[in-house]
Amino acid sequence: MKITKDQIKQVATLARLELSEQEITTFTNQMDSILAYVDKLSELDVSGITPTSHAVPLENRFREDVVTPSIGVENALANAPDKVDGFFRVPKVIE
């Protein structure tokens, strides 16, 4: 096995996903075969090869630091599931 149920549970915690027991079983089996497949990359010797993060070379783009109009508080909050007094509201964080 390339991956165990316990590892799947750990990855789900990192990804902030609550998985059902059924999903844990399914994903363990499926990820096991996917990881076995992607293991074919180990056939290649990549020592000395530079990794590519973007196909087109990127450089920083600078612009003048000037104030421009933005969408505003009302628009920013328009899709919020819960809001109060111009803020996003979430369950209590501090005990």
Next chain:
Amino acid sequence: MELFELTIKELHEKLKNRDISSVEVTKSYLERIAATDDKINAFVAVTEKEALRAAEDADKKIAAGNMDILTGIPVALKDIFLTKGIRTTCSSKMLENFIPPYNATAWEKLEKKGAILTGKLNMDEFAMGSSCETSAFGPTKNPWNLNCVPGGSSGGSAAAVAAQQTVATLGTDTGGSIRQPASLCGCIGLKPTYGRVSRYGVIAFASSLDQVGPMANSVEDCAIILGIVAGFDQKDSTSVDIPVPDYEKSLVKDMKGVKIGLPKEYFIDGLDSAVQKAMNEAIAVYKGLGAEFKEVSLPHTDYAAATYYLIATAEASSNLARYDGVRFSHRSGEAESLTEMYCKSRAEGFGEEVKRRIMLGTYALSSGYYDAYYLKAQKVRTLIMQDFIKNFENVDILLTPVTPTPAFKIGEKSNDPLQMYLSDIFTIPVNLAGTCGISVPAGLSRDGLPIGLQLIGKPFGEESIIRGAYAFEQATEWHKGRARL
């Protein structure tokens, strides 16, 4: 002839000469959608009222002599493009009620040229899929055979074009999501070079691979749409600041002196015999048009799918972290604590394929596995890119199949994610290399399903693949075939 059968230029001329009105064209499309979409399910939403209102405005502009190329012409859009004030779901429960406060740049550019929005098109959830089956709003059917998938992720877009529900549209392509559905639905789909079109306001899947491109029933319409949406955008720092050529100048009928490479790794044993036959016939057509052929090799092709499914999922797991139930996405009503709210909101909002990819990507990026999976994949990506760069020293374009087989049956691969992933093996390398590709209709299978050929160009070599696609289109009849509905 019905209005929905015309090309952009034909519609433009008729509108300009006042032979038809924008309201008439828009109604023609809305009626076509109403008559066909019960069967196909290409639309997530039809914006009938807004479209008719916009058509009335367009008619006033035309009457005043104030007209642009798309003025009064209705188009539908993949539901991945943010449309201000119009619900944009990415075919996910996560964004079921999301009303964007701004427009995607690509859509804004079409709208500035006068386009009218008729609706939003179905897709695989968050563009993760090759069949349109992962949509939270039910699968789209292939207009050529309603038991078959239209391909994905831009399956709704390809089906809508094939069913003449829209004259042209925009898709997005991360691993083949424009070219593969275009091929399976018998229309034309062009994935431009990474950086050619702004991604601003396009819901992100894998940011180093995603690219916006046109889909239509003619190469000319694709060239027109690409010319409008291409170009640098201050709001997308990865868009590239080089001039946009006049793509219509590439609509040339001959191929004299063009060197076409045939990568041997794409003509494999598992290739469907009808696909192989269509490729052989296409090669003969190109020879007749004056092209020269050369067998070439892209030796790392076999590693592309593995590389892609590590890089794309890693980037997706990071991009999709924004769906936290706080600012604009689904929030679970069941949670007591903040962490519980994140975990439950994401569990309820995401479908199975999206969860699977977030899991795979999170794993590939996690401590202890990063070097073995993600970093390794990035290095192999370099080798795959170099394969293309080397070959483009000797040939102008490459010719390959788009997919190993024609459209498969709905449900056939949905329980086997690995088999589904391997349906994109001929399109994925183009995204990893960041270059451009186009799918053109090139045949029909014995069961009457469309087969596409792919032309791959150099980075920013869209003109060469448009020329190749146009020359082939004009020399053959395949693009004239329509699904019977």
